[in-house]
Amino acid sequence: MDFLTIIQILDSTVRLATPLLLACLAGLFSERAGIFDIGLEGKMLAAAFLSAAVAAATGSVWLGFLAGVGASITLALIHGLASITFRGDQLISGVAINFLAAGLTVIVGQSWFGLGGRTPSLSGDARFNPLEWPLAETLADIPVAGPLYAELISGHSILVYVALLAVPTSWYILFRTRFGLRLRAVGENPGAVDTAGISVVRLRFTAVIICGLLCGIAGAYLATGLAAGFVKEMTAGRGFIALAALIFAKWRPWHALYACLLFGFLEAIGNRYQSIEFAGFILPVQFMQALPYILTVVILAGFVGKAIPPRAGGAPYVKER
């Protein structure tokens, strides 16, 4: 394996990890506030569809982006309404959102474009094109650092950098601000937060909206950054892999980055090599594809440290009278 191959695999890792990372951070905010969210997949799918549809209709990727994020936040608010206001079961509400998005995207897409739930192919300004960093061309010839800069750091769509910046931002918000402290407290012991005179409902809704925003960016990146248009069910389970990454990362932002990069890396390796010879054994590609799930199960079973979810997660808050 030469240096260029490694760079290409890492480059692919970054692209594949980005939607996972955004969805994982989305789940992080929601679950830290005590709202379990298995509707990440549905929100991403809705955002992917509307961003591609509006971008195709208007020719502007940014209008599409706004529409996609809007769709995702709308679904997040429905989830919030069901599980915070009406104290419904969070898991059921999440499943409902997944079904709603899977069905609505195809039906609306079919009546809008008549392409069987697919949007037309996007081109030009209707897509997020790669950003070339300054001097990428000139520096590319420098050994080692040149390709690293030109291939790996430069040349991604802007949403990739947004996702990477979201990690320290999330960490700062959650662990260094008053809002973050309250958000975490509301996921551990909402009664205490309420006693302090802070609205649990409001905090949880804020968390759910942040979750919608991040899922929206993830979906828009899938449809207008990585692919060029929407295809039904195009999220292909990434929302659930993000949940696995969230557990793997034990609900911490930096660890979420590492987990998503690891999952992306394993997928990139699987894409590049159909089977890998490792110390005399041949590892089939299916093993690489299954590895993220195996790792998550190992974590959940408590072999590599313990994954303890926020204590008040999954339970609607009922104020005592």
Added chain:
Amino acid sequence: MSLMKSFLGAAASLALSAGATLAEPALVFDLGGKFDKSFNEAAFNGATRWAAETGESFREVELQSEAQREQALRRFAEAGLNPIVMAGFSFGSSLETVAPDFPDTKFVIIDMVVDQPNVRSVVFNEHEGSYLVGMMAAKASQTGTVGFIGGMDIPLIRKFACGYVQGVKAVNPEATVIQNMTGTTPAAWNDPVKGGELTKAQISQGADVVYAAAGGTGVGVLQTAADEDILSIGVDSNQNYLHPGKVLTSMMKRVDNAVYEAFSAGVDVETGFNVMGLANDGVSVAIDEFNEPLITDEMTAAVEEATAKIVSGEITVHDYMSDDSCPVM
């Protein structure tokens, strides 16, 4: 009075016989959906062509989940629809149980063999068509490396891959063929992002022509190939128009012809085993105004020669599904 009676009797028997022969045909799509730009869409096109030519109507259903297969077949059969055409190998086991329950209904299954007296099984020689596009890929390639991206890892897709590799090697025995399967679950048919990523991985390994046999995932493959300025090869339907000048050709599987023929024959459709290959236009290579500039005379000549030889039996393209192995891989 007796005249009236015989008139009525004649009218009644006419109505009865009309009812029997004018049974509507039905078409059941697979999970890829009616407008997948590929396999199911070809089936749909065959059905609409029949409807436009005859002015008659047909019934159709798109499945949403695996569980609906048997249910859909039973509902259509109970409603008296005849013949019932289903597009996709996955219907095999459902049809196996449903067909004996409706001995008077004719079923047509595409891409699968079901051995029942009232079933017509249509299979395609995809390996022959893939052989031809493999030859074209090898001739168009500058680097000597070409790629194959399959959808779900099933024997049918390996059949495409095996034929393709044989075609490539027939032109250039030194050529490298990089192969990837998108996944092992039905989600692999609808993952354009992964398709694009696999294409990039193949390009970085030197591939400059990529053949996608992957349903909706193929849309991502063709898009990425066009973005990265290499050639791609479409599948099932003619996909040349998706990226003019960037799609070398498409391996057309004339599912539309199979559906059209079944619908035209109506309730009298012949049951049994039916193979559609190069000899009876079951598979072919798409050449139209969108890819004409890419096709050299040499390619056309080679393809025509190979077609003639395959039809005459001089060249035998190995069928992966005959023994679940491929001699060139």
